[in-house]
Amino acid sequence: MNNNLKPIIILLIYYCFITSTNASNKTNSVDSIKKSLEEHQGHLLVNKSKTKSVPLKIANVTKINYVRPKLKKKTEVKIITPEQVKNWAKAISDTLCENEKQFVRRDILLKGFSDIKIEVRNGTAIVEETAKALEELLERRGQAAEAIMRRAEKLDANKIPPPSDYTFTRSDDIDILKKEEKPETDLEIPLNCSSLDKVKLTNSAHFDANVSLEYTSVHVALEVFECDPRVMEHIHWTEGLLDTFRENYAKDATLDFQYICSAKGFLRHYPAALWQNMYKLKTDGESIYDCRLRPWYVSASGAPRDVLILFDDTGSMNSSNLIVAKQFTLALLNALTDDDQVNIVRFNVIIESTIPCFEEKLVPANHVNCAAMMSSLKEERRVNETKMQQVLTYAVHLLNRQRLAKDTPTSCQQAIVVVTDSVYENYTELMYQLDPSGSIRLFVMWLHDRFGLRDSTRQLAGSLTCARDGRYSELVTDSDVTEQVLSILRVLERPLVAQRKHRLRVYSDVYANVEDPRRSEVYWQQKENAEQTHRYGELRRNKDKFLNTEKKYGDYLHMIQLDKNGQYYEGEDVNYRLQITVSVPVFDSATSENITITLDEEMQRNSTRTYPVNRLLGVAGVDIPIDHLKLILPYYLLGAGGSLSIVDHRGNIVIHDNVKTVFDGDILRPGYRTVDFLDVEQPAADRMPRDYPEEWFEFRKELIVDQSDGHRTMDAKSVFENGMRAILEKKDYYWKRIMNHYTVVVALPKYNTRHAVPDAIFTQKLAEEAYKALHETDFAVHPEWLYCQYVDPHFKEKKDEIIHFIRRRSDEPNFAMRKINHFFTPITPSLLEKPYQCNEDLMARLCKEIIATSPWMDIDTIQGEHSLGSITTFFASESGLMRWAVHRATSAHAEPPEGNVWARGPAEPWFRRAAAVPDTLLVHAPVAPISIRRNSFLPKPPLGERYKWLTAARTVGRTNAGVFGVAGYHFHPKHLADLLNSVTNLRILDECDEEDEDDCEARCDGKDWSCVLIDEGGWVVSNIREDSEENEEEESMREHLANLHPAAMAALLNANIFKLHWVHDYQGVCFPPKNEKLTGSNAPTLSSLLRSVWYSVKVIALASEQVFTLLYLLYTSTFANADTEAEKEKRRRRLRRDYEREKYERLYDPRVIVNRTRFAACDRSRALYELQRTPKAMEALRRGPNLCNWPLVGAEVPNTNLLLLAIYNGCPHTGKPVNDPYINEPVPLSELETHGFKVPRTAAARLACWRNLVPLPARTPHARCFPHRYADVSAPFNIH
Structure with missing residues (x-):
């Protein structure tokens, strides 16, 4: 009996010991946490980023290790109330706004801009200024082209035969000393008539090539024999154009390439340049460039034509x-x-x-x-x-x-x-x-x-x-x-030449310098060849791994992402140097010539007759790169949300912010030259692709055809941030026609009508004050705007060039705002002697803003609690000025970035979004489209630092008086996630009995409920992740509520809290098979029922055939007699030999073959979501949850653009799938039949x-x- 009681007594003692120990541990853990909180309640000193400052080392209270008590098993789901979510939203808002008040110091900025004048933005004045600058540029380039034309006609009229030993400088391999190629016999014509000498070249950022300003050089088309005496004669006399080329360049050093394309098939251009260096794509094969087939040549050689080809x-x-x-x-x-x-x-x-x-x-x-x-x-x-x-x-x-x-x-x-x-x-x-x-x-x-x-x-x-x-x-x-x-x-072209009085000055379409779209097609094939090589290598490395189901499915999904989802890489890794050309025809001086022909008769006599001659000698042209053209356009007057575009007489875009030139990083898009105005300026109303509203169709007709200038207000959809965001707004469109060819269009939103206008002139005194204010401070300017810069850039960073010119202005009383003359001297000019150009108005605005923000930059330390880790505070103005200060605190997440990462001023997405909702703290989560390269073995393109940080921004200005700029701070997303977690999940400070979970309020623990912060586009700004060790690049990819919680997004759509919109991508690219199967035959087809029956019969017949074959083999088979050992060994040797001979054939598998494709233009559409901030929608958002019918509780985060949602995880989405905003799906073209067309x-x-x-x-x-x-x-x- 006693022996039986001993084990029971021992178990009771052990149980009491364990119970007391657990209670002690609970008490100790809670006490330690409370003690840690009390230690960190004091104010923390946060310093600016200076070399001598040492950041305070603090502990992250949310990372303290403690033993969470085991909770009792829940019997029912607890409900989060609207009041809870409202309180949590207010707590988050307080932290965001207090952080802004503490570090951004908007009051100091307002005081600095107290004397800045505010004016109403004038669209008509902006259009007039743009038109004047563009017309002046086109006129200067036209005069340069006409000077080349006049000199060429004079040289042709007085030409003399070239010497027998004449050679010319060829653009191919111009920087290489070449060897002489002698013909095998004296009777043979030499194969190469170009100079063997090497020309010294210098790299020029202005010309985007290796050039020599001392020479011209010649490119000869592939199908032209350069040693033909008829060709050599023209190459010889065109050398006399060098003086004209140099005179034009001496007058205006901003000129780009000047040239004449001869009808004989060669291009003489100035300056001399290495031809291979001008190509951006490095493909195999010969150069197919022929200047006679370029659009600027064909347009200048005659007027528009109707051509009907009978095949x-x-x-x-x-x-x-x-x-x-x-x-x-x-x-x-x-x-x-x-x-x-x-x-x-x-x-x-x-x-x-x-x-x-x-x-x-x-x-x-x-x-x-x-x-x-x-x-x-x-x-x-x-x-x-x-x-x-x-x-x-x-x-x-x-x-x-x-x-x-x-x-x-x-x-x-x-x-x-x-x-x-x-x-x-x-x-x-x-x-x-x-x-x-x-x-x-x-x-x-x-x-x-x-x-x-x-x-x-x-x-x-x-x-x-x-x-x-x-x-x-x-x-x-x-x-x-x-x-x-x-x-x-x-x-x-004969009618043009025959009249010999009137000259055409032709302004070309936009095109990519010397590139040809056919080279892009070859380059795409090279990429697919590289993909095939990679797949063969993977197969030989490990056949089983390569052919497993997961790998094959991954390759299939790769092509699905490219074609079906439209997630191909749209970044621009190569600058193709888009440009327009001003060209003028050059007439041949001969008006008649004798022509001898052999008559088709028995005696084969020769007959000579005199015929009139109306030949084009060639076309003279001057290039205007789009990057150079943008320098003269007043983008700084547009403000946030404004746009400036140039269209030609057909409505095709020459300049627009949303034009996309390349895909996959380095391949020209098909149809990049024919992007219409309505392709990039889309109506606000959601309609089917290319189903333009009547008012937009009339607006385009007025702009392109009927009216040379005008103004119209339209409801538009402003698309930005790589097509991932859009704002539906009213916009004022102003336009003015130039040279009866181009039309300048300025679009201004209704919400940003008043702006700051510094009343200043770029004087010597202003430059002195600005230079002192910039001493040892951080700043940046818009990288693509013209402030002051040398024609051929000298400085690596834009800000160094700005400081240099401010210093020059402060030192030179008679500083000229424009000095574009070039002096040809044997001595290399000094930096101060080089040509440059300035925008005086923009420089005056910039200096005034630098002085106004100087007090904001002078405060060295800021004391107080730092709740969002290390941050970068900033101020950005409409003039492109960016000032910032880095505030560091010990953090487990990341070091704060420099502010020059966001140097594009009003073009930054957070700037235009903040300007659209003034007096609201806008929290911007950057969104980048999914980017997949064609070659699956290449890594994904890096997103960059700007996509790793959140931005809290608010306009700086006086209510209803105007805006000076936008100020705010950049902070790391993990700090916001920590804040969200501490507010909605941690129970450390809960006043509830931890032994009895039923007494505690429901929290966002990630099991029953999840809390997320979203913006007005449905993009997830912050949520609590369980796997904190996630790849940083993947974290930069923004999640959308439609993908993260589709049931919640479906409920919000059904309640009209969010509305679904569509943005059409009319510049899309699709990837059909290279050998496309023809569809849509005009032959009659069977009904679906008969087709199903026919397919079933075919399957049954095929299966029966296989069964009968198997039965026949079994019936006719006989038993084999045993072989001798010698016969067995002989068979083994034969099998071993066959294996060695056929191992590569047996390694091959048809599944390794790449599905060859080609690229083609197509239309695509992307889903975008918009929050409806109406009283009715907000009232519906604040209602209590009804689990699967209404599986969320929401509230607005006060004074911000955010929503806080508590979402119930127990109800998966079972209804119609919600649209994924990351999918840019191709538009189905099945509606052609409804318009009465046979489907091609x-x-x-x-x-x-x-x-x-x-x-x-x-x-x-x-x-x-x-x-x-x-x-x-x-x-x-x-x-x-």
Whole structure:
């Protein structure tokens, strides 16, 4: 009995001991925590970032280790009340606002700006100032181009033959000493006529190349033989342009490249430059640059044209003829400009356009339309016979209708280009009946085998084209393509040259310097080749790992992210140097010449006749880089939310903040030159893509076509922060036309109408005060604005250049605001002698603001409690000034950054958001789109420091009087998460019995309830993460409530607290398969039920076949006799040998092959959410929870833009999926059928039809039309 009681007694004693120990531990843990809190209740000294200051080491009270008592098992879910959430929101607001009051010191800033004048922002004045500056720049560049033109015509008229040993400086490998290449025999023509000498080059940031200002150099097109005497003669006399080039540059050192493109196929440019250095893409293969096919050359060589291409689609068009025909058609389309109208018509016994929606009309020859027409030509079967009479009749009637059509730009010339392998009859009389006025030119491209059979095509086509002022040419091989395209352009330029009185000064579209879109396509193939190489390497390294399910699914998701989700990288790793060009045609001085031909007769006699000559000698041009053009534009007058753009006569964008040029870091986007005004300025109302509201359509027509200047107020959707945010607002649009070509457009929001205007002049005294105020202080300015800078930048940092010029102004009483003359001297000029330019108004504003903010920068120490860790306080002005101070405290998170990370002033997202909600502390969480590169083995592009920090900002100004700027502080997100956790989760100070959990209030413990802070766009500003060791780069990716808590976002949408909007990306890129399967066939299709039955029968038949095969093998098999040991060994050796021979074949797996793609333009749409701050919506937000019906409790965080939400985790979202704002999904083009069109068979054609559903009106370019028939001598007429 006693033995049985002993174990029980021992257990009772042990239990009492454990119980007392646990109670003691609980008491000790709570006591230690309370003691720690009392120790840290005092004020902490927080110093500015100086080298001598030592930060105080403090403990983070939220990181104290203590033993949390085990809670009792809950029997029911506790409810968080609206009152709790309201109190928590107020506690968070108090901390944010107290931190602002303590460190930002807005009162000192207001005192510094007490004497600053406030004015109403004047949109009309901004437009006038911009137009004046742009017009002056274009006029100066036009005069420089005309000086080159006049000198070139004079040199041509007095040219002399070059010496026999003449050589020229070639741009390729200009900085390398070359070896002489001698021909094998004296009878051979030398293969290289360029100089062997090496030219010393210097790197120039102004020209973005390695250049020499002492020389010019020549680039010769690939298909031109440079040693041809006819070419050498022109290269020789163009050397005389060096003096004109230098004179232009001496007058204005801000000039960029000057050049003349000769009709012979070479480009002489100044300064001399290394040609390879001007390319941004490093691809294999020869340079395909030909200046005669660049848009500035083609535009200057003649007025707009209507071109109808008749493509022979009969059965005889096959083999090499078909290949050459397609290459010619593609080359001709690439040579046309966006001002030209074009279409391709296939003909045999049926006449139809290559794209159904292009029937009976011509469309602009832009990238999207031309790519669509070419894609539709590829996969068609050639059948039947030629019906030339019918197709010529169709073509003439179509061009006649086009000439009379309204709301389309008027063309000066119309041409029919027939691409065929035979002409059987003489259609001269037919063409005279169809077009008696002779206004339509006719060209025939005869495709034939050089050694094949002959027919009468040469005689018939020759007489037909001669009668129609056209040209007949033979296309034998693909080497003839470029020359024959140029021959058509030479014919079309004759009317301009024939009149020899009026000159065109042409302003080009925006384009990427010397790059060609075809190089981007090659570069994309190189990227896919690199991806294939990587996959082969991974396969050989570990086949099993490479082919496992997880890996294969990851590769599949990679392409899904690129194409379906539109999460490709949109950053710009390469500056393509976008530019426009002012060009002027140069006329050949010869007006007639003798031409000798061999007659087609038995005796083969030569016949010489004198013909009139109307040839273009070339085109002279001067480049204007967009980066240089932006320097003269007054962005500092726009304020937060304002925008300044330039559009051409077609409505295409030249300059706009939301234009995206590249994708995947370094590849030009398809159609980057044809981004329309409505593609970047979108209406506030949510509509289907390209379904423009009537008022916006009328507004665009007024701006582009009807009115040269004006003003209109529109409801717009202002998109910013890489398309991830948008503000719906009213905007005032002001515009003014320049040179009858470009239009300047200024857009100003309604909320930021008053601004500070420092009433000052950039005097010597002002510069002295500003220079003293800048002593040993931190500041930055907008990196892309012109304050004062040298033409060729000398300083690495913008702020050093600003200090330098302020110092110069304070030292020089007669300081000139502009000194752009260049002096050619053998002695290198000093820094003070180099050309520079200043914006006097902006420099005066900047100096005034530097002085006004000087007291704010003078306070060295700030005492008090630091609740949000280390921070960076800042002040940013509309003039681009950024001043900041770093305040450090010991923190476990991160060191505060320097303020120059956010140096873009009013262009920063937090600046424009704060200006939209004045007197509100705006907490900005940076949002970056998901960026995936094409090559899966490359790391994701880094987001940078600016995406790792939160910003609390508020406008600085007087209520209803105007804004001086924005002030606030940058702080680390983990400190806000600590604050959120301490307010909504920690129970240290709860007045409840920890033994009885039922007496405690519900908290956001991450189990039943989670608390998040979101902004007005639904982006999660802060939430409590359980895994604190998460990758820092992944933490920088902002979460959205729709993804983190979809049930809560669905409830908010249903309650109309949030509203879903859509932003359309009309500059999107899609990645269809390289060998695209044709869809949308016009053949009849079976119903879905019959198709299902047919597929089921096929599956059953296939399965039956496999079963029968297996049964047959089992039935016919026999037992094998045993082999001898020798036979077994022989078989082993054979298997071993086969294994060694075939190991690589057995390693191969078809799943390693990359799915080859190409890139193409497409439309995409992204979901954006907007908080509705109406009384009704806020009342609905504050109601109590109803778990799964209303699984949240919310409250506004007072005096901020934030919402605090307590969300119940027990109800997963089961309804309709909410839209992910990170997905930029492609727009389905299935609605084409509803508009009465046959669905095209290729993706490019479907996109072209989609974009041409609603034709956007364009203005006829400023040009004159001249008659193209020799018999006509009437005066030139204006196409307006």
